[in-house]
Amino acid sequence: MKPANKNIHAVVMAGGAGTRFWPLSRESSPKQMLKIVGEDTMIRQTIKRLRGFVPDENISIVTSEKLKFDLGIHLEGLKKGKGRLKIITEPFGRNTAPAIGLAAVYLKKTKTDTIMIVLPADHSIRSEDIFIETLKTAIKCAEGNRLVTLGIKPSRPETGYGYIKKSSRLKSQNPKLQMYRVERFTEKPDAKTAQKYLKDSNYLWNSGIFVWKTSAILEEIKKYIPALYSGLLKIEKAIGTKDERKIIEEVYSELDAVSIDYAVLEKSKNVMVVPADIGWSDVGSWAALDEALPHDANGNIIKGNVIDVESRDSIVFSGGRLVATIGLKDMVVVDTADATLVCRKEKAQDVKKVVDELKKHGREEYLIHKTVERPWGAYTVLEVGDRYKIKRLFIKPGASLSLQIHRHRSEHWVVVSGTARVTKDREVYDVHPNESTYIPMSTKHRLENMGKVPLQIIEVQNGEYLGEDDIERLSDDYNR
């Protein structure tokens, strides 16, 4: 592997809520954190794809305050060598222009000027080598102070994307480099226009992958979104001071939500496009998996514990429970521990309506999965009843939960594998498989796995109030 380029930075946009992949996506585990295409999650693949080209310490991830903690856990183990991924948090999402501006001023603060690659965290790219080669071309182009976007050659008359019409080719010392001026950006076309664009080699899909110098994009933001620019100046001054978070929040509360495409690229005279034949998909809905995953002989994509009888052209995902499908045609079925989606493929975008309904009623099936990753391992809610809740806890070897107190619940722990080191008030003792212990309400306690094998505990909570927020952390390895 070639040494990575110290002067190139990557900004991964990971603020998306990804409601279109419900019930696999949840508020606390949106699309970018799902393993739907390929061997790892979308954001982890996005980061891995840059390995050897951009050093890990040059990768920043822009996400929301809300998601920061879960995303941090999710990305654990990705930090290789001395590299440490940076996480930049927005107080709340304001579309891509503010997110890109914020990342740019953070980069500007550390390096005077640098190349900045902007990547959505949740796109799929099959041809990774060609992708890196394309980025190199785009960087060459961006070094001339231009804003560069990667344009995808359309493979179907898609009406859901914006298109870019390229014009003349840019002259370059290297005749192999394909770089074009942009004639114009277009709105999402109707079906007839999309057919026309498909036949015209000048039209490309706007991929949302951009390359530019921090100075160049800030310059254009200054010109086309002056309110954002002046906010960014305030933030730049506050970075590293005790007021940093407060100022960012103040600035954000005044900002309009606006995309970089609409507010800058469509207006700027300085935009170039580099055609990218990289096997790209934005994986925009369950139905979009058709372009990102291989099919069986009947045109189906079937994963997990499924018995199928004569279905065709359908997508069936099961977690652990059994799903039996019979005679489906153009359907999507997705099963998780607490919710199942059954949807006609052409209606896959309407999953949003279900999510809106769940959101409105504050239902857990929108917020979290039954299994929740924590820095120390994971817990799974097995059952919630009247005045009791049952969880399975999985604690990694060497890991430790915080020293904590619950005011409204007591806990019975039965160890089913591994050995638990339990702190209970002043006592410290070990609990082995097939042994149990009891933590009364308002008792200081801590659970640790000092062993070499995972510790599994069944926890039965009793109490009037069993919310996750009944926790007072006295000491925590993970600084929560």
Add this chain to the structure above:
Amino acid sequence: MKPANKNIHAVVMAGGAGTRFWPLSRESSPKQMLKIVGEDTMIRQTIKRLRGFVPDENISIVTSEKLKFDLGIHLEGLKKGKGRLKIITEPFGRNTAPAIGLAAVYLKKTKTDTIMIVLPADHSIRSEDIFIETLKTAIKCAEGNRLVTLGIKPSRPETGYGYIKKSSRLKSQNPKLQMYRVERFTEKPDAKTAQKYLKDSNYLWNSGIFVWKTSAILEEIKKYIPALYSGLLKIEKAIGTKDERKIIEEVYSELDAVSIDYAVLEKSKNVMVVPADIGWSDVGSWAALDEALPHDANGNIIKGNVIDVESRDSIVFSGGRLVATIGLKDMVVVDTADATLVCRKEKAQDVKKVVDELKKHGREEYLIHKTVERPWGAYTVLEVGDRYKIKRLFIKPGASLSLQIHRHRSEHWVVVSGTARVTKDREVYDVHPNESTYIPMSTKHRLENMGKVPLQIIEVQNGEYLGEDDIERLSDDYNR
């Protein structure tokens, strides 16, 4: 309510496996034990429908050895007054002719001769008053030593049923009684023939509801199924002796599986039909619910925890988990704790293929539900892991589990509501909510609910082997 008729007996045929209602039906809870149409389960409604007409002590239920125990629990609480339902068990199913013959000899043994109404346990009848009136007519007819079947006026060109062609009307003292000679039984017709039958008022559906004297049906069995008849004579002699079960098993192992329709009714010259306009449905598959249940404005039948967006003409059943359906058309979706079915309505019969597949691999999703009714209450399996199993036990007030020993597992019990009286070797003590206790392997123990409210316990089992058959019962209130 009028006094019931002491000289009329009813035989409810409840041996069916009901695989066509998987995943709601399981081997241990087949269709007749499901609450799919109306306020109670099919078999309980079948029995309740006879109340005031046939005394409870005159109702017998024919079922399999396998199902007897679960069915007994299921029917608890139905026995009103001095009445006690009788359960007649077959060692294994041999279709309707042997089952009806067996019931007839049991009846013959207690009463010299009697009217016997034969009813499938799993049909739906909307017009209960008319049904009883129709039975009265059929009884009048059967008193003349005739075999009587109830014929349903076809409401659609059904190709899945056999038809009866009636001929001349029987003369009777009461001119209002509609009783007809049968010209012939017909095979399941093709679509064109079914259309013809629909227009011809002489064709009726064969309902599988029969009325005759025990002497009359045994006479015809003697004539048309002599092998069965001689077996029945052997059984008749053995009833009440210590060899009863052994002889029944011997006889059954020699019998052909054959239906009473095919083997007797189609051949006998002595069959009459009484037209029955009773809102009948045999509820033969999930798709058949369309005729038995009301629809919403979009033609859907939706039950349980479902969020639907613009589906039409679909059937969606959810247990507790959330099911979201979008844009379905003519689909069946059925969700249970451990399995989900998604099926095109016209393929509903193919559920059998899924069940065959599960059966072949001995999978639990075919055998039992996660919640299993017991005489003392119920248990729900919450999770099965490596060397552990978690159950929620629900024990009715006043009920008691057997005094038992497990050789391969220990049990931790956490009481979440009610009070548990625990016997553990020689100790007897109470465990209250938020308290726990531990039963080591090979320790004699018993769990009782002496209180007035239900007792709920979370049980965590530990051991190398966690099968339900690791139980040695030393004393049991339910004689198991």
